[in-house]
Amino acid sequence: MSENELNTEQLILKAARKVFTHKGLDGARMQDIANEAGINKALLHYYFRSKDKLFESIFKDVIKTFFPQVVSVLVADIPLFDKIHRFTESYIDILAKNPEIPGFVFHELSKNPDRLIGNIRETGADIGIIGEQLQKEVEAGNIRPINPAHFIANLISMCVFPFIARPLLMGIMKMDAQGFDSFIEERKQIVPEAIIRSIKV
Amino acid sequence: MSENELNTEQLILKAARKVFTHKGLDGARMQDIANEAGINKALLHYYFRSKDKLFESIFKDVIKTFFPQVVSVLVADIPLFDKIHRFTESYIDILAKNPEIPGFVFHELSKNPDRLIGNIRETGADIGIIGEQLQKEVEAGNIRPINPAHFIANLISMCVFPFIARPLLMGIMKMDAQGFDSFIEERKQIVPEAIIRSIKV
DNA sequence: GTCTATAAACAGATAGAC
DNA sequence: GTCTATCTGTTTATAGAC
Numbered sequence A, B: 001m002s003e004n005e006l007n008t009e010q011l012i013l014k015a016a017r018k019v020f021t022h023k024g025l026d027g028a029r030m031q032d033i034a035n036e037a038g039i040n041k042a043l044l045h046y047y048f049r050s051k052d053k054l055f056e057s058i059f060k061d062v063i064k065t066f067f068p069q070v071v072s073v074l075v076a077d078i079p080l081f082d083k084i085h086r087f088t089e090s091y092i093d094i095l096a097k098n099p100e101i102p103g104f105v106f107h108e109l110s111k112n113p114d115r116l117i118g119n120i121r122e123t124g125a126d127i128g129i130i131g132e133q134l135q136k137e138v139e140a141g142n143i144r145p146i147n148p149a150h151f152i153a154n155l156i157s158m159c160v161f162p163f164i165a166r167p168l169l170m171g172i173m174k175m176d177a178q179g180f181d182s183f184i185e186e187r188k189q190i191v192p193e194a195i196i197r198s199i200k201v
Numbered sequence C: 001g002t003c004t005a006t007a008a009a010c011a012g013a014t015a016g017a018c
Numbered sequence D: 001g002t003c004t005a006t007c008t009g010t011t012t013a014t015a016g017a018c
Helices: A008-027 A030-037 A041-048 A051-075 A080-097 A101-111 A113-121 A128-139 A148-164 A166-172 A177-199 B008-027 B030-037 B041-048 B051-075 B080-097 B101-111 B113-121 B128-139 B148-164 B166-172 B177-199
Strands: none
Touching: A008 A030, A008 A041, A008 A051, A008 A101, A008 B008, A008 B101, A030 A041, A041 A051, A051 A080, A051 A101, A051 A113, A051 A128, A080 A128, A080 A148, A080 A177, A101 A113, A101 A148, A101 B008, A101 B101, A101 B166, A113 B166, A128 A148, A148 A166, A148 A177, A148 B148, A148 B177, A166 A177, A166 B101, A166 B113, A177 B148, A177 B177, B008 B030, B008 B041, B008 B051, B008 B101, B030 B041, B041 B051, B051 B080, B051 B101, B051 B113, B051 B128, B080 B128, B080 B148, B080 B177, B101 B113, B101 B148, B128 B148, B148 B166, B148 B177, B166 B177
């Protein structure tokens, strides 16, 4: 524990996370996960009973480690324009380290919203506060009136979408893997600029 | 043909498209497709030999019917700001009628980019011309300098992303299905406004 | 061309030895 | 706890009658 070693359960979770996030629930095989973990199938069932339960553990874990990081910046008590810069910077950084997560989450959520939406709700992610902050800036004459839902949608869209569309973007923009990384790095500058220009008076 | 009737092959394609786009390649069952088409499984193999070949037909078809519609507006010979308005309007309209397509395409493309990227290339979608148009507007002093790749990424992101993230957005924005439709309708105004403000001098 | 029946392969889950 | 072997159900695919 104190060293670099994982116990079997952690080993399984790590392997399952990799396989599920890359192949999706339907595309993942228990055998793939066992191979990735360097153990055999039976052990997966010993620890998690079923594929479905193992998946649910992974999904919950992904949501719980991702959402708070993202939301915390959005609801922080800092000036709006600072917040926009910090959010894009930190969010894009997190995504660059976990590029397959958004595709995974949105795909599973689309296939099974009713079953999985509860995991989102449990994080207590409340972005109502951003609406208040926008309202104050409007009243102070700093920005134009904007529906907070659209503001957030615009912001998140421009950060996340390139990761979901990576193969397509690489195809039509004729980028290689390194070119894509540079492109993403550039967006830490491009996105906040675009957002701020779109709302400034 | 001249009437409202489809022959068996068309019937299969229609059913397969529905099932594949909703459940993905891995989640789709040949039995589901047969049921949807009102025929039996054996006929699917008679017409398309294998699930994989049937899937490839559907994927090709989706790309071929979608991409040209989208790209044609982007490369049309019309003033830039008009183009931005027309693009968002027509693209969002197409997406609203086919909300599951982007999730389907990006998911399959992520799982199997090498195998499927050729289908994109075959459409001959070349957006180089938009770069030239942007360059001219910059030289005319109408817009700020902008990397065309980011311009296009921003534009497409804001149009497509809400459809991919629909369940999540409905969850955190507390919208019902009707609320989501209104939200999408509003974006035909919001998105071009945001894009144009972000590039105008 | 379309069907029913069945083969063949696969994948999740369990039994039982160690 | 971890393994091998096996069972059970599912799913793709084929054979063969009509």
